[in-house]
Amino acid sequence: MKNEITYLALGETSRIGASSHYLRLGRWGILLDAGIDPHPSAAPVVPEYERLKGQPVNAVIISHAHLDHLGSLPIALRHFPEARIYLTPATAALSEIMLYHYLKVQERRVHLERTRYQPCYLEQEIDHLLFLFQSFAYNFPFKIHGFQESEITIQFWDAGHILGSAGIEIRWKGTRIFYTGNTKKSPQFILRGAKYPAGTDILITETTYGDNETAPFIKRPSEINRLVHFIKERIQFGGAILIPVFALGRTQEIMLLLHRLITQQKIPPVPLYLIGMGIKINRIYDRLLHKIYPDYKAKLLKTITGDTLYRKKFRKPSIILATSGMMMPNTLSYEIASDFLLDRRNGIALVGWADPETPGGSLRQGNQQKIREVFGVEDIHCGLETFYFSAHSHREELISMVEQLRPRQVILCHGELSSQGWMKERLEEKRLAEQIILPEKHQEITLG
Ligand SMILES: [Zn+2]
Ligand SMILES: [Zn+2]
Incomplete structure (x- = not known):
């Protein structure tokens, strides 16, 4: 237990939706992303944070400010009021706008009687959580506040997806974990391509375009x-x-x-x-x-x-x-x-x-x-x-990222099952990792 690393997918695993992943590192706990799957007329889909009852959550780390990674943050904080929120300065600034705006959208829908569901959080909850933001620039390793003895070091890498988007590297007791968030390897019109660490042990990667066979040729x-x-x-x-x-x-x-x-x-x-x-x-x-x-x-x-x-x-x-x-x-x-x-x-x-x-x-x-x-x-x-102008890596870019990172274990997420299936097959064929995991929602997996 002392040196054990476990992983739990709290959000969607077989499609793009409310992204949220829980990592337990010994007696420490980190939540990666707190997304939401908004629905115009039904209630939004929110990760089941209550599943972590009794487990530590010392930090919530947000990869970028799109709602599928951020939108349920106020709800997460109800469950983990002691956690601090870690993000890049740009994600902090963008998150503030996105959360207030999403609340307005929900209020407007209720007002127009398009939904009977009340907004899923209050304005005051956003006001309060902004004080918990701890922002760090890319390429600047830092420790979780107040938990220096945890020996956990975190570093943000430019993910090339939107302004402020980060790949999140976590180092603990000699093990390196890298979560891509959403990533774009080649440059867009404004953003430069993603930067990745030289290597990692455990890779948690998006697979958005895994089943798109034409994208690499466009x-x-x-x-x-x-x-x-x-x-x-x-x-x-x-x-x-x-x-x-x-x-x-x-x-x-x-x-x-x-x-x-x-x-x-x-x-x-x-x-x-x-x-x-x-x-x-x-x-x-x-x-x-x-x-x-x-x-x-x-x-x-x-x-x-x-x-x-x-x-x-x-x-x-x-x-x-x-x-x-x-x-x-x-x-x-x-x-x-x-x-x-x-x-x-x-x-x-x-x-x-x-x-x-x-x-x-x-x-x-x-x-x-x-x-x-x-x-x-x-x-x-x-x-x-x-027209095709994606902000996500196409599947060959994802494979070459894995080639660069050389992880022992790969967890596939943020994509349809068909996308994950293609990635798994290809990674196995190329023998790029010892274990490739398609996590089930809420299934606890021991890693490392
Ligand atoms: Zn995104
Ligand atoms: Zn996303």
Whole structure:
């Protein structure tokens, strides 16, 4: 027991949902991520923290500020009031915005009578937990506060997924554990590719694109060319292009791409409207991005944002970036799309993943009948195209990460079962680890 390491998946294990993992290191306990799986009309799915009753939780470490890794943090703190929260400075700043915003979204749904479920936490709970944040930069090993004798050292590595996203390295009594969080090995438009430690003993990795066989062959330049062609065509028609985007990550990446395309004169200098929650997130990027990557200027995105007063000043031709990325009903991207679908001059460019059950998902699938139903339109006339600009490593990148890290044990998470299955098979075939584990939810696994 003294030197034993055990692992327990508290959140989803066979799909992407509420991420949360518990590590017990002797008499110490660490929770990695506290995610939520929001549901527009039903109650959100929250990890079953009560399962850890009687077990120590000294630290909650948040890998990045997307809700599937962060959204149930206030609930976790009800169960583990003595734990401190560890994250990078950017994740701390972004988490504050994301948690208050998610609470507002829940309150609005209750107000619009779209759900009978009350918000799953209170504003005061967010107010309080912000005081528990302990932030540390990348590549800066630290100890858990007040538990120096635990001999646990933690280090954040740049995960390349969104601003502040971290791979989490834990070292204890000669054993190294590395949790990837969400990771992107190759560079995006703003973010640099992920950095990993030289090696590890136990690897807990995401597998988001494990079952996507085409992703490794899609090259960014050709996707950019397709997008350029799509935008130019719509502009020639005198139309506008809607790009539904996640507020955190995708908005900023696509904004910088569009800005570059305009300055390189690859697309005409049309107005670029940014509407929705991405505006708030941009301010954090503008405040912190240049501190992480010194060759960026401060206020990078502010210099790019054109007119954000979409409702008052909208004119065509133009490009609109609007939340939500999944185009949930009552969001700006959903409302604009309902309008745009009817006009053949317009276009909708889908640049990010969307759950197949959401309106954005039905657009991605191109199911005409379903699109008509979901968006309440009689006919679809506008241009519609899907592009691949992922913030996750594709499966060959994941395999090469394992090759680099050479772990003894690998735990596969954050992906569909088919993704995990492909990864397991491939890792076994290449003999890249002694043991590859597909954890069952709530199954305690002894490691090391
Ligand atoms: Zn993420
Ligand atoms: Zn995620």
